[in-house]
Structure formats: structure tokens, C-alpha cells
Amino acid sequence: MLEIQNLVKKYGKFTAVDGLSLTINEGEIFGFVGPNGAGKTTTMKIIAGLLSPTSGKVLINGVDVTAHPRKLREKIGYMPDFFGVYDNLKVDEYMDFYAGTYNIPYSDREAIIDNLLELVDLSHKKDDYVDTLSRGMKQRLCLARSLVHDPDILILDEPASGLDPRARVEMKEVLKQLKTLGKTIIISSHILPELAELCTVIGIIDKGKIAAYGTVAQIMKQLTQKRMIKIKTMGNMEELITVLKEQPNIHDIFEKMDEVEIEFDGDEHQLANLLKNIIQRDIPIISFSEKEGNLEDIFMQITQGGESQND
Amino acid sequence: MINPVLRRELKTKLRSWKAPTLLSVYLVILASFGGLIMAINELDVYTRGFDPRGALSIYALLAGCQLGLIILLVPALTSGTISGERERQTLDLLLVTKLSPFSIIIGKLMASISQIILLILASIPIFSIIFVFGGVSLANIVSLFLFFIATAIMVGSVGIFCSTFFKKTTTATVISYLIILNLCIGTIVALALFHQYSFAIRHQRLTYGESLLIVGANPFIGFLSVIQNQIGYNVITDILNMYNNTSKIILQPWQVNIIFDAVISCIMIFLSIIRIQPVIGKRK
Numbered sequence: 001m002l003e004i005q006n007l008v009k010k011y012g013k014f015t016a017v018d019g020l021s022l023t024i025n026e027g028e029i030f031g032f033v034g035p036n037g038a039g040k041t042t043t044m045k046i047i048a049g050l051l052s053p054t055s056g057k058v059l060i061n062g063v064d065v066t067a068h069p070r071k072l073r074e075k076i077g078y079m080p081d082f083f084g085v086y087d088n089l090k091v092d093e094y095m096d097f098y099a100g101t102y103n104i105p106y107s108d109r110e111a112i113i114d115n116l117l118e119l120v121d122l123s124h125k126k127d128d129y130v131d132t133l134s135r136g137m138k139q140r141l142c143l144a145r146s147l148v149h150d151p152d153i154l155i156l157d158e159p160a161s162g163l164d165p166r167a168r169v170e171m172k173e174v175l176k177q178l179k180t181l182g183k184t185i186i187i188s189s190h191i192l193p194e195l196a197e198l199c200t201v202i203g204i205i206d207k208g209k210i211a212a213y214g215t216v217a218q219i220m221k222q223l224t225q226k227r228m229i230k231i232k233t234m235g236n237m238e239e240l241i242t243v244l245k246e247q248p249n250i251h252d253i254f255e256k257m258d259e260v261e262i263e264f265d266g267d268e269h270q271l272a273n274l275l276k277n278i279i280q281r282d283i284p285i286i287s288f289s290e291k292e293g294n295l296e297d298i299f300m301q302i303t304q305g306g307e308s309q310n311d
Numbered sequence: 312m313i314n315p316v317l318r319r320e321l322k323t324k325l326r327s328w329k330a331p332t333l334l335s336v337y338l339v340i341l342a343s344f345g346g347l348i349m350a351i352n353e354l355d356v357y358t359r360g361f362d363p364r365g366a367l368s369i370y371a372l373l374a375g376c377q378l379g380l381i382i383l384l385v386p387a388l389t390s391g392t393i394s395g396e397r398e399r400q401t402l403d404l405l406l407v408t409k410l411s412p413f414s415i416i417i418g419k420l421m422a423s424i425s426q427i428i429l430l431i432l433a434s435i436p437i438f439s440i441i442f443v444f445g446g447v448s449l450a451n452i453v454s455l456f457l458f459f460i461a462t463a464i465m466v467g468s469v470g471i472f473c474s475t476f477f478k479k480t481t482t483a484t485v486i487s488y489l490i491i492l493n494l495c496i497g498t499i500v501a502l503a504l505f506h507q508y509s510f511a512i513r514h515q516r517l518t519y520g521e522s523l524l525i526v527g528a529n530p531f532i533g534f535l536s537v538i539q540n541q542i543g544y545n546v547i548t549d550i551l552n553m554y555n556n557t558s559k560i561i562l563q564p565w566q567v568n569i570i571f572d573a574v575i576s577c578i579m580i581f582l583s584i585i586r587i588q589p590v591i592g593k594r595k
Contacts, residue, residue: 048407050589069590070409078407084399088323100315101408145404 001025002047002153002184007056009042009208016042017053018208024186024201026152029179031199032188033299039208040188041081044157047186048078060153074102077146081157081188085130085138091117092126094141095148102149116144120174136167140174154178156187160194172198192299204302211302229271231278232259232287243281247274261291315410316418321425330426337380337430342437344376345369349440366444367542373441374455377434378462378534381427382495385463386487388426389470391480392419393587398480402587412584416475420467420580427463431456451541458537458565462530465572466491468579475586498529502550522551523567528575533568540565 002024009017017039024030032040045051047058049069058065060072085094095113104112117123120140125133133141139159146154160171175198178185189195195202196216204212204219212219233240240260244253249266264271275288324330352365393416396402405415441447469490473483502517502525509517517525526532535547540563547564562570585591 045403050403050406052590066590070411073407073409076407078403080400080403082400083404084401086319086323086399086401088326089319093319093322097315097319098404098408100312100318101405101410103312103409106312142404149409 001061002186003057003059004043004047005057005059007043007046007058008054009039009046009051010054015208017046019056020205020208020210022203022210022213024184026184027182028201029185029187029199031192031195031202032186032205033190033192033195033202034188034205034211035190038205040190040205041157043205044078044155044186044188045080047153048076048155049073050078074149075152077149077151077154079142079146079154079156079159081161083142085133085141087129087131089130090126091122091128091130091133091141094130095145098145098148104149112148112150116147119147119177120144121170134167136163136170139163139167139171143171143174152184154183154185154187156185158188158190160189204299206302227264227271228291229262229264229274230259230287230289230291231262231285234284234286240278240283243278243283247277249274259287314414314418314421316405316415317421317425320418320422324422324426333384333426334430334433337384338433338437340380341373341376341434345373345437345440348372363444366441367446367544370438370441370447371538371542371544371546373438374538375531375534377431378459378530381430381459381463382466382491382530384430385423385427385466386470386473386484386491388423389420389467390474390484390487392423392471393474393583394477394480394483395474397478406587406589412588413580415587416471416580416583420464420471423467423470424460424463427467428460431459447541455537455541458534458569461569461572462533465530465576465579468576468583472579472583472586475583495529495531498526498532502526516552519552523562523564526551527564527567528571530568533565536564536568 002022004020004022004024007017007020008015020039020043022030032044034040042051046053047065049065049072052066060075063072065072086097089097092113095116096109099109099112114123117126120143122137122140122144125137130138130141143156143159146156156175159175160168163171172194175187179198187195187199192202192204200215202212202214202216202219203210231240231244237255237260241253241255244250244260244262249264249270251263251265253263254261264274266274275285278285278288348369349361352369353361355362355365393402396405406412435452438452466487470483470487473487473490474480477483477486502522505521505525506517509515509521532547532550535550538544539546539548551564
């Protein structure tokens with residue numbers, strides 16, 4: 001189990017992570033979503049033992065990561081968002097090197113490397129030089145590298161960033177396979193839908209704080225308590241708005257190009273009443289529909305203003 | 312199990328074109344220098360043809376040339392080791408592994424030193440010309456080479472420290488050259504200045520101990536002292552005012568040098584280890 005307790009990381013005056021607390025259970029696939037600069041990478045680096053927090057703790061099975069970084073190294077596999085490779089090194093030698101850094105005996109390495117290369121679909125590139133691989137292949141190789149010591153926890157920082165659509169799909173396939181390995185995985189992305197189908201739990205981080213937490217369904221529910229209703233009229237828009245302003249349960253009214261959107265917090269009956277009231281006032285309604293909760297919209301809603309900061 | 316960093320470094324280093332080029336250029340420089348000294352020896356008007364008595368000076372000059380080359384090469388080989396990993400974005404990948412910072416630093420240092428050892432070994436045929444004329448034993452050459460390796464380790468650890476301390480390889484390279492330059496030339500300048508000062512104020516030269524305090528760390532002084540013991544020319548006796556020493560000489564300059572190399576190497580390696588540790592952690 002991974003516990004993050006009130007984690008704070010400051011760089012001078014800038015606070016990258018601001019009192020973040022989280023619990024990630026064993027075998028869970030946790031999606032860490034947030035705009036660039038929200039503190040995802042910093043948090044992941046602290047979990048991986050690459051940064052010390054200003055305050056707060058990260059506990060893995062009750063052991064403090066910062067106090068015993070080396071003890072936990074073999075439990076964690078880490079794939080950074082940006083990484084390089086060595087020149088003049090072949091794919092299997094690259095894997096062999098990292099296997100060596102985890103003291104894996106020479107005799108076991110070949111089998112481990114072959115398995116992992118097969119998992120990330122790079123077996124055919126075994127004898128190629130690492131620096132000649134495409135970006136997508138390098139990302140997959142790096143993923144295989146992070147698995148070389150069979151860690152319990154896998155930290156993947158934007159594994160699909162900077163990839164073309166095809167490579168993205170290939171990476172997704174590999175990640176889906178990882179799901180079957182039963183490891184605890186923490187995976188970050190600045191794109192929420194990308195993680196929705198992969199993760200069991202999602203945490204949305206903004207300005208160093210968790211803004212929403214739960215399963216995809218829970219988050220949707222949590223954030224769509226106020227329903228968005230789209231209303232189209234053939235008649236005068238002003239008239240419709242005047243009528244709407246008199247109605248109960250309406251929080252906000254947004255005038256769009258050819259329709260009106262309202263934020264409504266009542267139940268189904270109250271919604272039916274609303275439509276009845278509008279029609280009774282002789283407003284020619286041609287469309288009255290609930291706007292589907294869109295992950296992307298929710299994300300934008302939660303992380304408002306976050307996009308002004310960058311990494 | 313061999314240190315994985317050392318294993319990988321050797322593999323990738325020797326695969327690139329740089330390693331054979333470096334080896335060739337090194338040998339060409341050393342051989343041309345040797346040839347030049349021999350040609351000059353033959354031109355001596357007082358002897359006809361080659362004067363075998365000059366063989367010892369050829370040995371000393373060749374060895375000096377080799378030390379110069381090593382001191383010039385080692386900072387270039389080491390000052391990019393850690394900063395290069397940082398620039399290539401591979402350092403984090405290395406730091407999250409089970410590899411201790413000590414293994415990383417030592418692996419890097421050993422990889423560079425192995426390359427120097429390769430150069431030294433490859434230069435043996437050039438040195439063996441001396442054997443034709445006699446005067447230098449195999450033991451002499453071995454002890455000279457050991458002295459070279461000790462110097463290379465010291466210079467290398469300074470290079471690696473700079474590489475961990477400065478983020479950019481260029482800065483690290485410049486600073487390590489400045490430090491080494493100061494050690495080799497700065498200390499000599501300082502010695503000359505202190506001599507003048509001593510004459511002006513005390514009307515006497517610096518004592519051996521005082522001189523040694525100023526230039527004892529200089530690899531060339533250590534080298535001259537090794538050579539002096541081997542070929543019998545009093546090369547540094549005068550520089551260090553050894554003849555005027557009233558008390559017994561406890562430490563030869565080369566011994567001071569070796570001690571200095573050992574101490575500095577340990578300090579530099581220790582500081583480098585502290586520096587690359589991402590999270591210090593608690594001792595149990």
C-alpha cells in the first residue's frame with residue numbers, strides 16, 4: 001500500500017506540491033491527471049526517491065521513502081517523462097545493463113529480457129542500437145527497463161506523451177497488458193480520457209492539490225451534481241432568458257450562439273416542471289436536452305486557470 | 312559481478328570511433344616526441360652517431376611527455392561523466408536503480424582510468440627502446456607507471472567531482488582544467504614568488520619542508536623525484552633546496568605526492584557521492 005501524507009514540495013517561493021494526501025491500494029491502477037505544472041512529476045519523483053519533500057511523507061507498506069530510499073528501490077519501477085538513451089548500446093545490452101544495476105544474476109537475465117521485450121513488442125529489435133529506435137519504441141523500451149527487476153509498484157510519468165497516434169495506441173496496448181500483471185501502477189497524463197479506460201482510480205491534481213479523487217464514475221457523479229441543460233428556441237432568446245430567470249433551481253444561465261445552457265441542480269421532476277413552465281409561457285422550444293457529462297469538460301472545470309502554468 | 316557502469320562504459324567507449332582515434336593520436340604524439348629526442352641526440356657534435364649515455368634523458372623526457380598527456384587527457388575523459396548523464400537525461404534512470412552512488416562514481420572513475428591504463432600499456436613498445444641501451448630496469452618502468460596511475464586517479468576524481476558539482480559538462484571541463492593547471496603551474500609560480508619573498512625578508516632560501524608544502528602536491532615535482540631516484544640526475548634537489556636541509560629528509564617529494572593523491576581522491580569521491588545522492592535518507 002502506498003500512502004502519501006500531506007506532501008509539500010517547494011522550490012524557492014514556488015509551491016509545486018501543496019499538502020497532497022493520497023492512499024493507493026495494492027493492485028490498483030491509479031491515474032494521476034492534471035495540467036502541465038500541476039505537480040504530477042514532482043510527486044512521482046518523490047515517490048521514486050529522486051527528490052526529498054519539503055514536508056510530509058510517502059510510505060510504501062509503512063516504510064518512509066525519504067528515510068530509506070535504497071531499501072525501496074527494488075520495489076519501485078520508474079519511467080520518467082523525459083529520458084535519454086546511451087549511444088553505441090544495443091537493445092538487449094541496454095536491458096542487460098539495467099538488469100545489472102539491480103544485481104540480477106547473469107544466468108537469469110536472458111530469459112527476463114526476452115520476456116520483457118516480448119511484452120513491449122520489441123523482440124525483433126533486440127540487436128538494434130538503442131539510439132536508432134523511434135520515439136515510440138524508446139518509450140516502450142524504457143517501460144520494459146522499469147520492469148526489469150519485477151517491481152511491485154510501477155510509476156509511469158506520461159508514458160504516451162509526445163507519441164504519434166499509432167505509437168500511442170501501441171503504448172496503450174502494452175499498458176493494458178500490464179494491467180494483467182497485478183502490479184500497483186501510478187500513471188500520469190495531462191489528458192483525462194486517455195486514462196479513463198485504463199485506471200481503477202483517478203486523482204485529478206491542480207496547483208499541487210488533489211482536486212478530485214475516485215473512480216471515473218464517481219468523479220463524474222461528484223462533478224455533475226449540477227446538470228447542464230441545453231435549450232434551443234425558435235423564438236426570441238431574450239424572452240426565454242427572462243422566463244428562465246424566474247424559475248427555481250437554476251444556478252447559472254449561459255447564452256450561447258443559438259442556444260441557452262443552464263446549470264440546474266434539481267431532480268427529474270423539477271426538470272420536467274421547468275420544461276412545462278417554459279412551454280406554458282408560449283416559448284417555442286425545439287430542443288431541451290441534458291448535456292452529456294464529458295470527461296474533458298469536467299477536467300477543464302476542475303483545473304480552471306491551471307493552464308497558465310507550465311512545467 | 313563486474314560493476315555494471317564500468318562494464319557498459321567500456322563496451323560503449325571502445326565501440327565508438329573515439330577510442331581508437333585517441334589511442335592512435337596518443338601513440339603518434341609519444342612516438343614522434345621520442346623520435347625527435349633521439350634525432351637531437353644524434354646531432355650532438357661531440358659524439359658520432361647515437362650517444363647511449365643520452366638514453367636516460369630520452370627515458371626521462373618520454374616519461375615527462377607521457378605524464379603531460381595523461382594530465383591533459385584525464386579531465387577531458389572524466390569531467391563529462393556525470394554531467395553528461397544529466398544532459399542526456401539518463402542520470403535519473405541510474406539513480407532509481409539499486410546501484411549505490413559509490414558504485415556509480417567508482418564505475419565511472421574506473422572506466423576512465425582503464426582507458427588511461429590502456430594508453431599506458433600501449434606505450435610500452437615505445438618505452439622499450441630504452442631497454443636497448445640499458446640503464447633503466449623493468450621495475451623502474453613499473454613504478455613509474457604506478458605513479459602515473461595514482462596521478463590519473465587523483466586528476467580523474469577531481470574531474471568527476473567537477474562533473475557532479477556543475478550541471479554543464481563545459482563548465483565542469485573548464486573548472487577541472489583550471490584546478491589541474493593551478494596544481495601543475497600555479498604551485499611552481501607560487502614557489503618562485505615565495506623564494507623571492509624569503510630572500511627579501513629573511514635573506515635565505517625556503518627550506519625543503521617549506522618548499523614541499525608549496526609544491527609537494529604538484530604531479531610534475533613528484534614525477535621528477537621518481538625520475539631522480541631512477542636515473543640519478545639531481546633534477547629537483549636544487550628546486551626544493553634539498554641539499555641545504557639540516558634535518559633528515561623524512562618524505563621524498565613523490566611520497567608526499569602519493570599521499571596527496573590518495574587523500575584528494577578519497578575526498579573528491581566522497582563529495583561526489585554526497586552530491587549525486589538524490590535523497591540522503593537516514594542511517595540505520
